[in-house]
Amino acid sequence: MTDFKFDLLATDGQARLGRVHTAHGVIDTPAFMPVGTAGTVKAMLPGSVAATGAQIVLGNTYHLMLRPGADRVERLGGLHQFMNWPGPILTDSGGFQVMSLAKLRKMDADGVTFQSHHDGSKHRLTPENSMEIQRQLDADITMAFDECTPFPATPQQAAESMRLSMRWAARSKAAFTPRPGYGLFGIVQGGIYPDLRAESAKALLEIGFDGYAIGGLAVGEGQEAMFATLDVTTPLLPEDKPRYLMGVGRPSDIIGAVMRGVDMFDCVMPTRSGRTAQAFTKRGTVNLRNARHQDDPRPLEEGCACPACRDHSRAYLHHLIRSEEILGPMLLTWHNIQAYQDLTRSLRAAIAEGRVEAFAARAAELEAQGDIAAL
Template sequence: MSEPAPAAFPQNFTFRVDATDGTARTGAISMPRGVIRTPAFMPVGTAATVKAMYPGQVRDLGADVVLGNTYHLMLRPGPERMARLGGLHHFMNWPHPILTDSGGFQVMSLSALRKLDEQGVTFRSHVDGSTHHMSPERSIEIQGLLGSDIQMQLDECVRLPADHDTIEKAMRLSLRWAERCRVQFGEQPGKAMFGIVQGGDVPALRVESARALVDLDLKGYAIGGLAVGEPQDVMLAMIETVAPHLPQAKPRYLMGVGTPDDLMRSVARGIDMFDCVMPTRAGRHGLAYTRHGRINLRNARHGEDTRPLDEASSCPAARDYSRAYLHHLVRTDEILGMMLLTWNNLAYYQELMAGMRAAIAAGRLADFCDETRDAWAKAEAERNA
């Protein structure tokens, strides 16, 4: 896999909307390392790898961008070492765009003995117990050392449900940190920093957060603090609350979401970018996402099923191996089973996104989503008959 020629892509970060269908839109983010077709699903490469996949496979499935995580990479191998080794793109053999999460969510969810204050967060590593401090400035500095193309502000993410005062305090702290991140990021031609809208499930706080971030004139805006325990209808309501207050001419990123149905419903509400560990994690645990719905290969019913997961798929993992064989691999904990199901799942997610982009361009997203859900329901009924 070789680097694109420097003149192949724009030298500045740009976003365009090519077509709309209601509040849904399709377009492209362009930057020096490539073009990200939107709406886009970003496979999660937390520790400089999309688990159980080769980088070339991920690219061949249609992924234009992957996600790396500041928290994990600051612990191992370390940002300064990464910079000495040529940066994250070179390190993992992925010459295309990379978005890095700030690490805030992982600090809150994985670290032991963390202490949060105005200056940042001090935490103990889940790897070896060592103590670290991450300020907004250090988060951006680390992401710069990694060399990522899209960098996220440090924020405080609160698990839902939570009381109003806790949500408001975290939202206001995240806004102050966003301002500091913006100063630290400065002007980096061809790269972008995104702000993160917080506010839990409180509409007024979400609107206040969105408006304040828009005043910072950032390159893009994420909606954070969702998919952390709230029902789907609450998540969708928060998207509907926030989206009208974000600029039409800048990308919108829903962090940590989600299931195929979550993606369709969020795209319909104007979201452009997604990431989630679900397809890779599910693949490692015997679950396949397909045009026929979600299939649990651990179930005994698949033990003598000679059909592939999807005979019409362009992905060899879905097309060329029987469900019986996949069942065997899963039940015997063979690594190949994890690899094949991860491959299948990421292929399905990219096919779903491509289908939505085409449907939006044709003005038939609602029909596409209805047809997709009907196919899932029909297949589920047949499995349960």
């Protein structure tokens, strides 16, 4: 079986072209990972997700722990078999829920006790059982258990949160079961404070991980602050390991982060937007609920290979949305995941050909033009 490793194939400025080797296949980077929180990418068949070019999907430890339960998934052959996704899977450790479900949890130095948002039952997550749950799920990439620092946070709050996460990172590494083709990522925290990001990165490098994630961004700080934080954080991370920006984001966020040395991304935005009639195009976001589409025979986006664009008109997509037909969200979700995969595919080509700055400038120009009449 292959070892878990990262090949850096080319660079263009700080942008990187790479390849991650895992037990269940290769991931070409820059890569966007569709989010399959509960073992499914909402409104998509696994084969449809693969047809967009996606090579890896994301599952969530907290949600799968509650339902259907990690023991059950393990008995049924692991998450790959359970959800019929043969490719690589990354699982979030549950750390984001430490922040997002603050009203339903009690945190201490050892871990977090959650009250289930389903039925109120109590559950415990620690670095040790987060690693065990992710092993039971058979995640190719396991995430260290951490606390996602909320925004805004004072320097003291961010420091205390980050240092707790670093203690949990060490415990995660000690509890992780090494296997060929399986990797563990540490998560850099520290809010928007450069000195805390540097302290966090140093602590993680001393522990040693197979990849390094940047957490605690895209939580309300805005793109300018996010990019400023990446400017000081990514240079601190090893060149021979993959870098993953968690929970990001819009196409312009992804392009800017790739220009700053990030390799991997995930976000619910393309799937969630697809379910609310929003479609991402190179010229901006189209709202298919708007009446101006009701007589429009054009495809949603010229040149897109997804079935929403290939087989249907804007008028039909508008009709599906207004009629609350389930096919509408399904088609728009497919389109959005396709748009994100096309973006990362184009970024990989641009890096390989040494033209990533020109690509980024053109993408910004198209979005800025955003001719509403044309959309």
